Amino acid sequence: MTPRAPESMSIALPDGRTLDVVLRPDDPGESAEVTPIAPIRRRDFDRCPICGDPATSEEHVPPARLGGKVLTMTCLACNNKLGSNVEADLVDWFEGAVALPSFRSAGVRGRRREKRILFRNTPDGEFVLVFDGRANPDVTAMLESGDLDLDALLPDWNRCSLGLLKHAYLAACLTYGVLEGDAADEIRRDLVAARDAENRRNVPASRMAAGLMVFRTYEPITDEPAIRAVLHDPAGSVEGVLLVGRVFVSWSSAIPADAPRTERRLNRQLLVGPPVEGTVTSVQTAAGVSASEDGLG
Template sequence: MNRASGGPLDFGIEPPGPTETVPLRLIEVLRPRMFDDCPICGDPATTEEHVPPQRLGGTRMTRTCARCNNSFGTLLEADLVDWFDEAWSTSSFQSDAVAGRRQTSRLLRRWTSDGQFIFLPEGRCDPAVGGILAAGGDVTLEVSPPDQNRCHLALLKSMYLALCIKAGVPQGEPADRLRAELLAVRDAKRKADVPVSPIALGLTVLRHWGDPITEESVVLAELQSETGPLLGFLLAGRVFVSASSSWSEATAAPSGRLVYQLQVDASVRGDVASVHPQPPPQAGRRRA
């Protein structure tokens, strides 16, 4: 990708500015452990489960029932992947230069080495968006950010399964409460019905921005926090999730669409390109 001046445009996923460095000690690489019964609900475990989800780099680490596997993926995984990829699921641009609101699908946020941010549409994008940005001036950007509660619930599921892989299915009142919150999510009819989970929101979650610390899917690790050592799991070499939750202190951030008012420099020119991680599927024949 090139700048309007013709020079190369280098960009990455890591936001500019200072980042916090926290010591992390890797303790044990977890190996796959297959259960006969689903560790979440107790039904027969008939499907192999990626921990963390495959789109984060997870591998098949255990088995769950089909309902727990598929329902969590449908209800939660998109928010987790958007958070991990620094993306907005849907967005629209609007200005006086082009009539109406113009839609893009998933919008990736990336930063240049000099601290400027850029947008990369992934998938379908209204061609008029290029005209809006090329005209410059005041531009309204409306986006749907990842839902914090659903993102943390997806990580809670991965943390719980990692705990089961390490030590077996936990018993007792705290484990029963955790499973009850996961089952309440599984039984939700749609994303809007997913209940707020204090346990999930109370997890300590840290993101590593560089290359993966390890290529292993799940590693038992110890974080040196301000309050002392914190045991948890490093997922896909990039995301640390604590094995404990300060659930009584957790509150959900407001969800919904966000609106940004942008001032676009009219001297900036460029093409709006779609990014396809995989080739689009070919049209199939329909049987009569």
């Protein structure tokens, strides 16, 4: 089973209080109403709907890490290489994670790196860092010093939106058959270009991906991995797909003149309070709730 990042946690503190931490945005943004229409069911194609090569690999829609299920077949390259080139950023965005974090503190010489960290919030608006794996002891010492600098990479929105474009396109193909026309041709060209990029840093910008309408909710609307849905916007209704009950992606693209580039680097000074020993009593993921007795510093 693919491991899921915790969306919320409850931590029992020594003084009897319970600390609840959740995945929430700093800015809730605009609100919108989404109406689910019908679940998208499995449909296999002889040829990969992205590039036309023989379809030999089971494809999760959306990625399994987000809670997707196998709904179709693509070629191995479109499955695996798009997974590494663009879907890693999509997963980081969905899970509230930053990549390649490094810490610096006056008490420890040099920087110390971690694999990945998740940002979560308390009801009071404070943040909690959740390490993806066991923290480096030097990083623990830095945190205990109370004053340190964090440098990390935010998810790249071009790669993230290409991941959304891939799965919105596949969902549309599952619903209507392999799409035809100029827009579909451009989508396929963009996805193949992202697949064939030398590495993640060289993934080309996509106008089609940049023009998608994307809305996210942090409370699931449905438990279906992919469902045809309509978003009710003041400018009119927009048809698309609702992925894992939380992310709506349009099946149309308002193509901008230029695909935007966003600043990916995160630099933040952290002021950390004194360490407190607690016990994680429950963990909520997109797949459900589990209990734990692990200690938390």
